[in-house]
Amino acid sequence: MKPRRPLSFFASIAAALSASLLVMHAAHAFEVVKPQVDTGALPAAAKTWDEPNPLRGNKDAVVIGRSAFNQACAQCHGADANGSRSPAPDLRRMGIGCRRIQDEALRQRCMGDADAFFIKSVRYGKQKFGIVHMPPWEGVLTPEVAWSIRSFVENAPK
Numbered sequence: 001m002k003p004r005r006p007l008s009f010f011a012s013i014a015a016a017l018s019a020s021l022l023v024m025h026a027a028h029a030f031e032v033v034k035p036q037v038d039t040g041a042l043p044a045a046a047k048t049w050d051e052p053n054p055l056r057g058n059k060d061a062v063v064i065g066r067s068a069f070n071q072a073c074a075q076c077h078g079a080d081a082n083g084s085r086s087p088a089p090d091l092r093r094m095g096i097g098c099r100r101i102q103d104e105a106l107r108q109r110c111m112g113d114a115d116a117f118f119i120k121s122v123r124y125g126k127q128k129f130g131i132v133h134m135p136p137w138e139g140v141l142t143p144e145v146a147w148s149i150r151s152f153v154e155n156a157p158k
Contacts, residue, residue, distance in 0.1 A: 032135050035071035037064050039144045046144035049123065051115040052108070055147045056154070065152025068145050076134070081156040088134070091153045094118060115150065122146050 039046075042061060045054040055061035070079060076088035083090025095114030101107040123146075125136035137146065 031075065032137070032140055033072050033075075034140050035068035035145060037068045037071075037145060037148070039064060039142070039148070042144050042148070046147050047142070049119055049143050049146075051119055052112040053115045053147050053150050053154075055144070055151045056111070058151060061148040061151040062155050063152075064145070065148035065150070066156075068141075069149050069152050072137075072141070073149065081153050091118075092156050092158050094153070096158075118150050119146060122149075 042055065042058070042064070046061070048054070055065075066080065069077075069081060073091075074080070076086060077083050077091055078086035078088075081090075081092050083092060094117070095111055098107055098110035098114060101110055121134065122141065123136060123138040125132060126134040141149075
């Protein structure tokens, strides 16, 4: 029969785990920053959260989105969406598989699904087990800024 470890051993393990979780959470702290961009050149259709992205293919939106992304998102997702060197997911990969679909209607449906995932994540954030991995941006970002960011990310070099 194995000797039993004292209760204080398990308490010290629990304390160490709790402390490391707090340190990891603090290391992933982020600041919610409202980007300062002029969306005056964007169409009125972009002022809604409805998907699919109403700014897909809009060159002005890509420029506005790049500026907004670098002000608000780059601290976690990397400057210019270069997510390969950041703690958060590489957003350039979102919906990338859709581009290989030959059937136009199916490709558009796939992109719409990616848009829905993106906009829900932006609006409501990401949280798992009570830990905020991404804050909610609704109330900070307007729909046209969020869609501009999506347009930029879709066109960012991979």
